[in-house]
Amino acid sequence: MSSKDDELIQTSLNARLIETGERERLRQMLQMKLIECGWAKKVNDKCIEIVQKRGFENVTVDDLVDELVPKSRAIVPDYIKKELLDQFRLFLSKQNDLF
Known part of the structure; x- marks a missing residue:
């Protein structure tokens, strides 16, 4: 499959x-x-810790996102990731007409 095919499947x-x-x-x-x-x-x-440490005037939303996103993703419990993946796979298995 080409990257174009992958992109089409992802969009669909x-x-x-x-x-x-x-x-x-x-x-x-x-x-x-x-x-x-x-x-x-x-x-x-x-x-809250980041804002208090740096001061409200010195923190932007982009700063918070840049710092929080990687850390936040890393602390999602594995059992939640697995359950979400299982639910997605179940949905995908029922979508025969996409491929």
């Missing part, structure tokens, strides 16, 4: 996720699980 899959409502369902599931496991609080606390 993303469209299907949106049109079926699966993207929103997965987003809500992920959000709920991240809150339940304390991840959201950890990220919020880290954000």
Whole structure:
């Protein structure tokens, strides 16, 4: 498969996720699980820590995003990643007409 084919499949899959409502369902599931496991609080606390350390006037949203995104992704529990991946694979297995 060429990168063009991969891009077409990715675009089609993303469209299907949106049109079926699966993207929103997965987003809500992920959000709920991240809150339940304390991840959201950890990220919020880290954000507050950064702002307090640097001073409100000295921090931009871009600064926060640049610092928080890699750390935040790294602390997502593996069981949540696995569950999301399993749900995505299940959805994908039902999309025979995409390929």
